[in-house]
Amino acid sequence: MQQPEPTMLYVELFQQLEAVRWNMERDIPWSQFDASKLSDEQAQTIKMNAITEWAALPATEMFLRDNRDDSDFSAFMSIWFFEEQKHSLALIEYLRRFRPDLAPTEAELHEVRFEFDPAPPLETLMLHFCGEIRLNHWYRRAAEWHTEPVIKAIYETLARDEARHGGAYLRYMKRALSRFGDEARVAFAKVGVLMASARRTAQPLHPTNLHVNAALFPRDTVQSRLPDPAWLEHWLDKQIQFDLVWETRVSERILHNLSLLMGRSFASAQELNRFRKDLLQGAAAAA
Template structure:
């Protein structure tokens, strides 16, 4: 069971919103209205950990260890929303999200295969680590810079926790888990080719609600994410390369073989898929 170990590790690393955020260093002259608006959008996006947790608990009823870990992940992700809202409450109260705006991103996600969902969220944590690191560099106001640094470090730790559960899944399910992780890893590492940075919050998750079935589509400003990434924080090719590199490095360790390019990951995916197909092939009756 990983939950006791992860609880201890994350408990030691946890920051305190009252004592570890330098609220007294706020410099209003270095916060623009445009920057404050992006903080509101990120606060609401972080609130979507609520429906994500409901999805995880529903789809992982067979796994009490992982479900217990959700208590940590949910707490820390909701704290992300809370610290961003506290920043706005103190310094831009007119932009603090309303309860209705927060509730709009709580909707049901369709059931999905747990292994694929685990990998999807691992990649999401790798991406969000870099998004928040980039946001911290973009902002000019010292308090929000410090907040985004804390959030980035949290997301990196969450990615590490998901990786431990992925290793556990491989020990239990073998190539079935490898195939699921390689398939979703290839999708998430190929964001540049798809024309948009793939993240759990901008993927469609409820067929009956399409097209309003992504977290981003339910924000007050549904077009915000693309503008934030491209025009505002300028999450460009070097930043994207860090995301892809992080995914590939971790998969190399997970699969115990060097996977340095997307092409190498695709070859590995095909190899494992072929192995699974061969394993599950129905033997021909003897003549």
């Protein structure tokens, strides 16, 4: 008897994410705002994060362009794009209510909408999976740093969303392994080595901080197109103090998930890199 076609991941993910979706009016405690606990310094960082989250728009355009042959994943983008844009909207709404002088302008938001160069879809998928893990940790730390109750609640809410998005990307990575085998393993390991070694790099590793359009270099990262291009490093190092302990947590989560995905244990980025090299050597020998 012919086996039924497997359900698209989009269908399952829509139901799962719909069930836990938060409402901006009901679920954000706007009435608890305490102006005495919001500094100018903190409010400026909220503006920068609001504009950074707006970059989900060009990222979605990239995903749809580079995954034209994958309607399942492209449909999932409707969920991811909606929720990521809502992140930006929640931060903008916070500023509109409490610091309207810092609410980003449409021109400032539009500045981060630019075309990304085509890239291998499997590597991009892994990059954004790692990006969701990293952003979950950044927002958790931001919630601890802030002292004003409403923005603390917003960052905690966004952090939970980013964790769920990472889980969704992981589902598509599992599907890619069944479809593409070692090609997917090599792609995931390659990006995983980079993203799990961030504490050895000079700048924060996140999709919004990577060069994505050679023709626009050096203004071809999302961060470089913000009103304050240097804010991210200052936010991480001096404000939310995303130190080695937190960076290690990010690396451990990436390696843990790749260990589960690949069916073997990776205790370090070096072990993951050796695995990648073994795959490449095996492929070369087979060829």
